[in-house]
Each structure stands twice: as C-alpha cells, then as structure tokens.
Amino acid sequence: MKIWLRKGRALFWSIPYGIASLHALLAIFATTSVSAQSPSFxxxxxxxxxxxxxxxxxxxxxxxxxxxxxxxxxxxxxxxxxxxxxxxxxxxxxxxxxxxxxxxxxxxxxxxxxxxxxxxxxxxxxxxxxxxxxxxxxxxxxxxxxxxx
The missing domain is CATH 1.20.1270.180 (Substrate Binding Domain Of Dnak; Chain:A; Domain 2)
Known part of the structure; x- marks a missing residue:
C-alpha cells in the first residue's frame, strides 16, 4: 500500500491492492486507537x-x-x-x-x-x-x- 501526499493538495491514499488493503489499514488504526486507551497499554x-x-x-x-x-x-x-x-x-x-x-x-x-x-x-x-x-x-x-x- 502506498500513501501519497501531493504538495498543495489534501492527503489522499493510493491503494493499488484494492479495498482489502483499505480494510487492513482501518483495522490497524482501530487496533492502535483501542490499545492506546486500554489501561494495560x-x-x-x-x-x-x-x-x-x-x-x-x-x-x-x-x-x-x-x-x-x-x-x-x-x-x-x-x-x-x-x-x-x-x-x-x-x-x-x-x-x-x-x-x-x-x-x-x-x-x-x-x-x-x-x-x-x-x-x-x-x-x-x-x-x-x-x-x-x-x-x-x-x-x-x-x-x-x-x-x-
């Protein structure tokens, strides 16, 4: 998965591997967010x-x-x-x-x-x-x- 940032434009995502990659990325962010709030972190x-x-x-x-x-x-x-x-x-x-x-x-x-x-x-x-x-x-x-x- 590639993440691109173009100068002068908003952040956008280039997902060469399809929607499955997007779901994987969202799962990573969700897990990180939950882990950061967990008392066992x-x-x-x-x-x-x-x-x-x-x-x-x-x-x-x-x-x-x-x-x-x-x-x-x-x-x-x-x-x-x-x-x-x-x-x-x-x-x-x-x-x-x-x-x-x-x-x-x-x-x-x-x-x-x-x-x-x-x-x-x-x-x-x-x-x-x-x-x-x-x-x-x-x-x-x-x-x-x-x-x-």
Whole structure:
C-alpha cells in the first residue's frame, strides 16, 4: 500500500491492492486507537498515580481509580447474586440497574457546570468513583448479612 501526499493538495491514499488493503489499514488504526486507551497499554503502566505528573496523568489516574472501583463493585455484586434466590436476584438486578441510572444522572448533574472544560472528565470520574464505592459498601453489607445467617 502506498500513501501519497501531493504538495498543495489534501492527503489522499493510493491503494493499488484494492479495498482489502483499505480494510487492513482501518483495522490497524482501530487496533492502535483501542490499545492506546486500554489501561494495560505500556504508557498507562508507567504512570505513578501516587505522584502523577501533569493534568493528563492526573486525569488518567482518576479514570483508573474509578475503573478499579467499578471492578470491585461488580465482584461484590456477583458474590451477592450467587447467594440469592430467583426472585431476590430479579429484585437486586432491577435495583442495580436503577442505581446505575441514578449514579450516572447524579454525576452528570454534579459536574454539569464543568462541561466543555478540560477537567470535566476527571470531575465526572471522581463522582462516579465516589458513588460506586458507596454502592459497593451497601452491597457488602447485604453480603455480610447473608453470610452471618
């Protein structure tokens, strides 16, 4: 595949091998884009979240913190669901879906005035993290209540 840039004109692609080459190129770009956003990407692993350097690292650390809280919530939720009967599972599932909507809308409202700003994503993730940890605590109480019976 050849990529040509002509002076004075927009970038265009010369694809001598047909549309299959275009699909391969798009797959490479898509994979690169996803890899760059993945927490397991080497750059994300190099960030010291105890001492982040700059706004971008601070925002990344806030996002990683929220993602860890969300994983913990899901683990506790699954443990609790395992201990419940069919009707209880259904009730908890409905409650959890309602809670997710409440959390998301509450956080959107909380950070609404920051929309469009560079800190918006960080503020949103901080709110999501805080509320997710609170919900995890609630579910842990239910789980511990069932374990003590």
């Amino acid at each position: 080497p750059l994300a692993q190099q960030i010291n979240c105890d001492r982040p350097q700059g706004d971008a690292q601070v925002r990344t650390c806030i996002r990683l913190k929220y993602e860890a809280s969300d994983r913990q919530l899901n683990e506790v939720y699954q443990q609790l669901m395992f201990q419940l009967s069919g009707e209880e599972r259904s009730l908890l599932s409905e409650a959890q879906l309602g809670w997710i909507k409440l959390r998301d809308k509450t956080c959107e409202f909380e950070v609404y005035k920051n929309r469009g700003g560079t800190g918006y994503g960080g503020f949103l993730n901080e709110c999501l993290d805080r509320m997710t940890k609170q919900r995890t605590g609630q579910l842990e109480k239910y789980l511990n209540g069932f374990n003590s019976l």
